[in-house]
Amino acid sequence: MKNNLKIVISLIVGVGIGFVLADSTLFNSPVDENNVTSISDSEQIVELMGTETSFGVKGNCKMCKSNIETAALSLDGVLKADWDVKTKQVSLVYDDQMIDLTSIHQAISNSGYGTDLNELNKEAYDNLPLCCQYDPEMKTDIN
Secondary structure (H helix, E strand, C coil), X not given: CHHHHHHHHHHHHHHHHHXXXXXXXXXXXXXXXXXXXXXXXXXXXXXXXXXXXXXXXXXXCHHHHHHHHHHHHCCCCEEEEEEECCCCEEEEEECCCCCCXXXXXXXXXXXXXXXXXXXXXXXXXXXXXXXXXXXXXCCCCCC
């Protein structure tokens, strides 16, 4: 009985010490507020540095979204890519000093997705998962 009481008291003391140490400023590193960059600041910097554009890309689903964005972002000079499943439009921010827009269209079509300028790469299209094999006659206009 005495041993059980000692164990319980030891556990209570140990947990109490743990809470005190966890809350201590010894374990919390100070934050330099002047060095913290918010997401909106980063987005503004990207927008200032790059050229913004959007164009149609044929696709169906969230897996298409991932593939299209990955294809665009794999290119040096593409800073941001976001494909919208509903509108079939990809919004890009890119550095036009590093890459031209036709190269971005080409990279996306090489991954199996047709764009406003380029037809799909048939071999890449055939290797897409079934959910991503869209109707090649699909329209990407948002009018």
